[in-house]
Amino acid sequence: MKRHTIQPQALDLVPEWLARKHHLVPLDVVGDSLVVVMADPADVEAINDLMAESGVKVQVAISIPDDIQEAIDLNYKATSEIEKEVSQLVPAVAGGTEEMTIHVAEDFGQETPVGRTVDLFVGQAVRQRASDIHLEPQRDRLRLRYRIDGVLHDVMSLPLEVHPLLVSRLKILAGMNIAEKRLPQDGQFSTAVDDREVDIRVATSETAYGETMVLRILDKSRFLLDLTQLGFRPDVLAKYQQMLASPYGLILVAGPTGAGKTTTLYASVNQLDRRERNIVTIEEPIEYLFKDINQIQVNPKAGITFASGLRAIMRLDPDIILIGEMRDSDTAATGVQAALTGHLVLSSIHGNDSAGVLSRLVNLGVDPFLISSALIGVVAQRMVRRVCPHCRTLYERPEEEQLAYEQEVGERPAKFYYGAGCNFCAGTGYLGRTGVFELMVMSEEIRKMQLAGATAAEIREQAIKEGMIPMIRDGMLKVKEGITTPSEVLRRVFSVT
Structure with missing residues (x-):
């Protein structure tokens, strides 16, 4: 699948929610048919939903789940903006020292790649009514998940190289010790999303692959007081x-x-x-x-x-x-x-x-x-x-x-x-x-x-x-x-x- 370029006209026919629901990627439009890539070509419900949404016939190609997830993350706007900023961060920290990572993280301007990256995924989570954001380092990637209505959802995978940078940036915002990586820490900060103030509680803990971080979102505008x-x-x-x-x-x-x-x-x-x-x-x-x-x-x-x-x-x-x-x-x-x-x-x-x-x-x-x-x-x-x-x-x-x-x-x-x-x-x-x-x-x-x-x-x-x-x-x-x-x-x- 990585050898193929996803065509914009195919993306236009399949909204992001449908791609994530059925774990599929639209690849191309050939004649009167939409070509999609799926891990399970026998998923009748997915094919029926696609035809109902797009109004065209569906042809199915097969790929492995990891490649499909990567393609979804790369090609839909909700996450592509984050990917764009992250692509600028990787060269800044790749092969660098810990001091270099801290220096980049301490650049507080919101118009820097690290500032925009944090603002983007926090803003996205708030708009999607998430209560928590999980940043979880894995063996070869950084997993980003949101808890929405009590259930955790995978949002995207990020290059593992940016993990220490994002964690350091969030520690600085939350008033935590940027140098301490072994002991659990907690802190908090406030930010504005769509002209409303949101409080963020931050907690970290060391895991086998590095520090995992959870951001608890306290959106006062969503409290039910009746x-x-x-x-x-x-x-x-x-x-x-x-x-x-x-x-x-x-x-x-x-x-x-x-x-x-x-x-x-x-x-x-x-x-x-x-x-x-x-x-x-x-x-x-x-x-x-x-x-x-x-x-x-x-x-x-x-x-x-x-x-x-x-x-x-x-x-x-x-x-x-x-x-x-x-x-x-x-x-x-x-x-x-x-x-x-x-x-x-x-x-x-x-x-x-x-x-x-x-x-x-x-x-x-x-x-x-x-x-x-x-x-x-x-x-x-x-x-x-x-x-x-x-x-x-x-x-x-x-x-x-x-x-x-x-x-x-x-x-x-x-x-x-x-x-x-x-x-x-x-x-x-x-x-x-x-x-x-x-x-x-x-x-x-x-x-x-x-x-x-x-x-x-x-x-x-x-x-x-x-x-x-x-x-x-x-x-x-x-x-x-x-x-x-x-x-x-x-x-x-x-x-x-």
């Missing part, structure tokens, strides 16, 4: 808002990393009265600055941890306290004590489901009696991808998806809504995410069971009897409404039986 936009069912939202109206007590939001806990906490405090009450937060990091809320940043170097910051907050006459995360026994004990002394406390905690949070608090050293006295309720949640509304189509699905759906909803359709893939969703079939939730209210019966040493499974069973909708069922109800897909719910939601 509880009605998060995906709560109306009856569940009404119960949760009743909990938020409590004058004191503890409300916890549970889930793994990336489950959207911070978004739920921010949307929660955003609806609380800030004029007559003092709301104070302790966070790591502060991801969104609120008007009329006092926000404190965790800073271990200055001696400010969640626990010490929380003790300081107690001297600031707070009415409502938001703790970014209950991650240790000291923070948990202080947070529970604050809830018992007339404060409304909101926090996140790692946990698989709502009932399991009670055991998690006990494991953190909190007395069961104090838990039953302080805890108002627990929201457990996950994030699932939404079906793209622009290409949503009914598809027949495997029996296991039908059975899982039937178990929760009580009916068994043969078809479900899935996205076919289009320009709006970059060929993935998904566009954006929504939450799936379960809300456990600490009723008197559950308090008694918790004090009597009931298991998480027994407490969960009681909560369901009292009306709690489990996460898996909430997810499948969203499948019924065409919001997400069975495979997405099964992939993301921890099923507790």
Whole structure:
């Protein structure tokens, strides 16, 4: 394939999203046929999509996947601009010393090749709604990936020679030690993309092939600060808002990393009265600055941890306290004590489901009696991808998806809504995410069971009897409404039986 020149008229017929979805490259137009290169010439779905998109017949040639990926990266505009800048960087560092690499990286002008390269892939990631950028050195290439809607996507491969240059440049921007390559580091910087400010958190760690770097994108313009936009069912939202109206007590939001806990906490405090009450937060990091809320940043170097910051907050006459995360026994004990002394406390905690949070608090050293006295309720949640509304189509699905759906909803359709893939969703079939939730209210019966040493499974069973909708069922109800897909719910939601 490398011996052939890809013709512009062929590229015009196949958009980038379609090429990446089916891992193919348009090569030429011959008569009334489009010649494409694929690794699997028997991929009927790809051929049908090509004919529907281009309106012409399709002829298939074969090549190896690595060559196809390289051709996609080289020939589509979204990445060709990065390739152009990188091509200017390679001669600048090839065969050079470490000092030369640092000298090139320290050239801060945005109009330099290294500055433009960083700006290009950060800007591209932000526009594609990515939450993270991964720069991963491999044996013979630098792998660039974006996490979009919770899933990592390969974007392009770069020459390995530019890896130390890009890493050094980003370290300088993030205020990190450019000479330290063995120890993990973290830092942050801000940049502007399309006239909006974006914060970037940077983390590095040494791997077998060099330093890997992950950039976490904090795009404040994309924060959902309205509880009605998060995906709560109306009856569940009404119960949760009743909990938020409590004058004191503890409300916890549970889930793994990336489950959207911070978004739920921010949307929660955003609806609380800030004029007559003092709301104070302790966070790591502060991801969104609120008007009329006092926000404190965790800073271990200055001696400010969640626990010490929380003790300081107690001297600031707070009415409502938001703790970014209950991650240790000291923070948990202080947070529970604050809830018992007339404060409304909101926090996140790692946990698989709502009932399991009670055991998690006990494991953190909190007395069961104090838990039953302080805890108002627990929201457990996950994030699932939404079906793209622009290409949503009914598809027949495997029996296991039908059975899982039937178990929760009580009916068994043969078809479900899935996205076919289009320009709006970059060929993935998904566009954006929504939450799936379960809300456990600490009723008197559950308090008694918790004090009597009931298991998480027994407490969960009681909560369901009292009306709690489990996460898996909430997810499948969203499948019924065409919001997400069975495979997405099964992939993301921890099923507790």
